[in-house]
Amino acid sequence: MFDALVGNGCESDDTLRAGARRNAFLSHAAGQLLQVDNPKDVIADICRAAMTDLDCQFFFNFLFDEHTHGLRLNAFAGLPEEEARKFETLDYNIALRGCAIRDCECQNSCPARALRESLASAYGLTGYCCFPLTSYGRIIGTLSFGSQTRQSFDDSEIMLMETLSHFVSIAVARSHMEQALRECARRKDEFIATLAHELRNPLAAIHHGFHAMARIGDEAMPVLQPIIERQLSHMVRLVDDLLDMGRIATGKIEVKMEVIDLTGVVNRSIEACEFALTSRNHTLALSLPSESLHVRGDPVRLVQAIANLIDNAAKYTSSNGEIDVAATWAGREAVVRVRDNGVGIPAERLESIFMMFEQIEGYSGGLGIGLNLSRRIIEMHGGTLQARSEGLGRGSEFSLRLPLWAP
Numbered sequence: 001m002f003d004a005l006v007g008n009g010c011e012s013d014d015t016l017r018a019g020a021r022r023n024a025f026l027s028h029a030a031g032q033l034l035q036v037d038n039p040k041d042v043i044a045d046i047c048r049a050a051m052t053d054l055d056c057q058f059f060f061n062f063l064f065d066e067h068t069h070g071l072r073l074n075a076f077a078g079l080p081e082e083e084a085r086k087f088e089t090l091d092y093n094i095a096l097r098g099c100a101i102r103d104c105e106c107q108n109s110c111p112a113r114a115l116r117e118s119l120a121s122a123y124g125l126t127g128y129c130c131f132p133l134t135s136y137g138r139i140i141g142t143l144s145f146g147s148q149t150r151q152s153f154d155d156s157e158i159m160l161m162e163t164l165s166h167f168v169s170i171a172v173a174r175s176h177m178e179q180a181l182r183e184c185a186r187r188k189d190e191f192i193a194t195l196a197h198e199l200r201n202p203l204a205a206i207h208h209g210f211h212a213m214a215r216i217g218d219e220a221m222p223v224l225q226p227i228i229e230r231q232l233s234h235m236v237r238l239v240d241d242l243l244d245m246g247r248i249a250t251g252k253i254e255v256k257m258e259v260i261d262l263t264g265v266v267n268r269s270i271e272a273c274e275f276a277l278t279s280r281n282h283t284l285a286l287s288l289p290s291e292s293l294h295v296r297g298d299p300v301r302l303v304q305a306i307a308n309l310i311d312n313a314a315k316y317t318s319s320n321g322e323i324d325v326a327a328t329w330a331g332r333e334a335v336v337r338v339r340d341n342g343v344g345i346p347a348e349r350l351e352s353i354f355m356m357f358e359q360i361e362g363y364s365g366g367l368g369i370g371l372n373l374s375r376r377i378i379e380m381h382g383g384t385l386q387a388r389s390e391g392l393g394r395g396s397e398f399s400l401r402l403p404l405w406a407p
Contacts, residue, residue: 015156018156019156021053022053022156022160025049025050025053025160026160026163026164026167029046029049029050029164029167030167032045032046033046033167033168033170033171034171034174037175037178038175039168039171039172039174039175040063040074040075040172040175043061043074043075043168044061044075044076044077046164046168047059047061047075047077047143047145047164048077050145050160050161050164051077051145053160054145054147054153054157054160054161055147055149055150056078056127056145056146056147057078057123057146057147057148057149058076058077058078058079058119058123058125058144058145058146058147059075059076059077059078059143059144059145059146060073060075060076060084060087060142060143060144060146061073061074061075061076061141061142061143061144061168062074062090062141062142063133063140063141063172064139064140064141065089067348068089070089070090071089071090071141071142072088072089073085073087073088073089074141078123078146079119079123083122086118087118116128116146119146123148124148125146125147125148126147126148126149126150126151127146127147127149127150127151127152127153128144128145128146128147129144129145129146129153129158129161130142130143130144131143131144131161131162131165132165133165133168133169133172134169135169135170135172135173135176136173140169140172140173140176141168141169141172143161143164143165143168145161187356195238199235199238201231202231202232202234202235203231203235205227205228205231206228206231206232209224209227209228209231210228212224230275241308241369241370241373242369244304244373245356245369245372245373248373248376248377248380253380254298255297255298255301255380255381256298256300257296257297257298257381258296258297258298258299259294259295259296259405260294260295260296260297260299260302261292261293261294262292262293262294262295262297262302262327262334262336262402263288263289263292263293263327264299265297265299265302265303265306266286266288266306266325266327266336267288268299268303269302269303269306269307269309269310270284270286270307270310270325272303272307273307273310273311273314276310276311276314276315277310277314277323280314280317280318280319280320280321281319281320282314282317282319282320282321282322282323283320283321283322283323284323284324284325285322285323285324285325286324286325286326287324287325287326287327287328288326288327289327289328289329293327293328293329293334293404294404294405295334295381295402295403295404295405296381296403296405297381297402298381301377301380301381302377302381304373304374304377305373305374305377305378305385305400306336306338306374306400308370308371308373308374309338309370309371309374309398309400310323310325310338311370312338312370312371312398313338313339313340313342313396313398314340316340316342316343316396317340317341317342317343317395318342321340321341321342322340322341323338323339323340324337324338324339324340325337325338325339326339329404330401332403332404332406333383333401333402333403333404334401334402334403334404335399335400335401336399336400337397337398337399337400338397338398338400339395339396339397339398340395340396340397341395342395342396343392343393343396344389344390344391344392344393344394344395344396345387345389345391345392345396346389346391346392347389347391350386350387350388350389351387353371353387354371354372354375354385354387355372356369356372371385371387371398374400378400378402381402382402382403383400383401383402383403384400384401385398385399385400385401386398386399387399
């Protein structure tokens with residue numbers, strides 16, 4: 001009896017020491033993760049340190065990749081580089097279905113079942129735990145540990161891995177938010193500089209025009225008046241777009257819905273872009289159906305949205321370019337396509353170009369709000385706006401879809 005009591009006391013002391021050691025490790029890990037700008041740089045070192053205490057020989061950390069919308073291997077240990085790279089990317093939807101803790105015995109519990117099975121057959125993996133990394137209810141990655149020497153992990157070890165996963169989640173999410181804030185500040189600075197440039201040019205032309213009229217007199221009016229009117233129209237459009245973005249952001253924009261013929265809207269949109277097209281000597285090809293395309297919408301707003309697409313095509317296409325505008329229907333939708341043979345769009349930018357102040361590198365015209373405004377207007381009409389391109393130098397196509405009106 002005495003020996004048993006002594007044994008239990010020693011076991012209790014060992015447990016307390018192990019708990020204190022793990023608490024110290026987690027405290028140190030949290031400090032490391034929160035002190036660095038990029039937590040990806042220290043995840044590997046922290047997980048290798050945890051492997052010793054957990055009697056693990058493997059760990060894998062996958063993080064969500066915004067470009068591929070999948071999971072990409074960030075850090076690992078326990079197998080050669082070339083072997084690990086076989087699992088460099090995982091499908092987000094399939095990989096994270098029922099992402100589990102504790103074990104991977106359930107059919108849908110392991111976010112990298114092929115990885116686990118490969119480790120089991122090639123490296124003798126016997127125990128495995130995988131944890132989701134989450135931020136505001138969204139899975140942003142996974143962290144898993146594997147062992148060749150044990151079948152399972154006890155509750156304290158599970159808690160260590162789970163707590164470490166929470167710390168990694170917080171650090172990665174914080175890094176993403178800080179990066180987003182820096183990007184937002186950069187875009188704001190670029191926007192202010194671009195806005196100043198875009199307003200300065202027409203103001204300078206108007207200023208010089210009035211000075212010329214003062215020197216020359218009424219004889220200069222036939223030449224200078226069209227120039228001043230164009231520059232004023234350009235300024236008015238810039239200010240209108242800015243005001244509309246503000247109205248949409250605050251939910252104050254007005255959309256006056258009525259049944260309209262979309263072909264007429266397309267014609268008026270082209271008229272609004274006449275100067276942008278002729279000043280660059282673009283060739284415009286227009287294709288409209290013989291019958292009407294009736295939709296419910298605000299004709300003023302839809303002209304604004306489509307004109308932005310045509311104006312965008314004119315800006316991003318070199319002089320003497322070709323721009324095609326076509327309207328048709330597909331099923332129960334009216335479709336308007338604006339195609340050009342201009343600079344094109346990289347595949348990874350087909351969505352980001354619809355963000356505020358986003359522009360293709362190497363182009364300095366405009367504020368970078370036209371496409372964002374067009375998409376928002378179309379979505380307010382229950383439609384969609386998508387971009388397609390075969391890459392830089394291959395031109396681009398914007399497809400606008402609206403529900404057809406049925407009486």
